[in-house]
Amino acid sequence: MKKRALLSLVLILALLAALYLWYTRPRSFLAITGTSENAVCSAALLLLEPWVDDGQAGQDTWELQDLSPAPPPLMPSFPSWKKSRWRASLKNLLGLDAGSFSGFSSSLQGVLGLEERGVFFTAVDTGQLRLSLPSSPHSLLFTAADGSTYQALAEYLKEYGTFRE
Numbered sequence: 337m338k339k340r341a342l343l344s345l346v347l348i349l350a351l352l353a354a355l356y357l358w359y360t361r362p363r364s365f366l367a368i369t370g371t372s373e374n375a376v377c378s379a380a381l382l383l384l385e386p387w388v389d390d391g392q393a394g395q396d397t398w399e400l401q402d403l404s405p406a407p408p409p410l411m412p413s414f415p416s417w418k419k420s421r422w423r424a425s426l427k428n429l430l431g432l433d434a435g436s437f438s439g440f441s442s443s444l445q446g447v448l449g450l451e452e453r454g455v456f457f458t459a460v461d462t463g464q465l466r467l468s469l470p471s472s473p474h475s476l477l478f479t480a481a482d483g484s485t486y487q488a489l490a491e492y493l494k495e496y497g498t499f500r501e
Contacts, residue, residue, distance in 0.1 A: 359424055359426070371450055382446065425479065455468070459486055
């Protein structure tokens with residue numbers, strides 16, 4: 337009887353570990369939003385980088401507004417989107433809102449206009465991503481599988497975005 341209970345416990349733990357690994361597997365941004373490259377009709381992105389110099393606080397801002405593609409789809413123009421992979425947080429399964437980020441120095445905020453809906457997101461330089469999807473009543477939390485994803489997006493905005501003081 338004791339062997340049977342132990343075997344059952346081991347099987348349950350193995351099943352939970354398998355489900356954890358499956359749920360937190362790295363997925364692309366398009367996969368977690370449930371869309372395709374061709375479905376993105378427009379986008380607006382904002383990069384915020386706070387700074388302190390001699391006791392004076394400020395913030396540098398770069399923005400790309402109303403990115404509406406011509407015949408080619410919009411997403412291929414962001415090379416790092418295709419390469420980025422994100423791991424879902426187990427907090428998403430609890431039905432809790434992802435909440436706000438604290439303790440970061442830089443953030444990238446944006447909205448993607450899809451054919452019939454929009455995807456709102458905030459990414460921070462710590463590698464976390466908060467998504468607001470029309471299909472979810474609360475925001476979802478993800479972590480970058482690769483640490484260079486945020487930096488690649490920030491560099492893209494600095495190169496092609498409009499700087500605002």
